[in-house]
Amino acid sequence: MRQRKIKNVDEKLAKFEYMIVSEPSRHKGKWHEIFDGEGELFLEIGCGKGRFIRGMSKKFPSDRFLAVEGQSSVLLRALERSENEELSNVKFIASYISDITDTFEEGELGGIYLNFSDPWPKERHAKRRLTHRSKLKQYVKLISPKGFVQFKTDNDSLFQFTLDEIEALGLEIIQMTGDLHNSPLADDNIMTEYEEKFSSKGKNINYVKFR
Secondary structure, X not given: OOOOOOOOHHHHHHOOHHHEOOOHHHXXXXXXXXXXXXXXXXXXXXXXXXXXXXXXXXXXXXXXXXXXXXXXXXXXXXXXXXXXXXXXXEEEEOOOOOOHHHOOOOOOEEEEXXXXXXXXXXXXXXXXXXXXXXXXXXXXXXXXXXXXXXXXXXXXXXXXXXXXXXXXXXXXXXXXXXOHHHOHHHHHOOOOHHXXXXXXXXXXXXXXXXX
């Protein structure tokens, strides 16, 4: 979905410098130093306007949350809303991450969230998908022994692709459903803005949690 450009977005982002982590690779293995508290660190890749990560930070105030968003106009909305809600356990990375292992040590993350990632539908772009096996291999190295990767999507083809990649790598599926909002897992689900829009139209939401 194309986002409307915001005039002087860089100047507006500068106001939230205290919430944005610059040069994230410098904090590899030392992320605890930029957060208060001793809770686990969780990462959302592609946070959009931040509804999910804000919900998680409020639900689990003793944990720490880091959200990645490369679209400046979208990130600005996430920052504005996080500031309005006075959230102290959330920080943002204002760029795309090409190799996540440059940014985190093995076992440093309690969990990774992938919510409604770009499906890259053309087969020649399969390696760009955030659930391609090359990326899944990286994720499972970075989560703790009890950690997890959680994926949600409205795209049925991408979901099947993801399940095939999980199986190919021999990873453990903890939870899975092709209709999240009509499953027992719905009670603990925190929706994204995108999720609410499409589920309200009757679109099933696919969900898998694995390690």
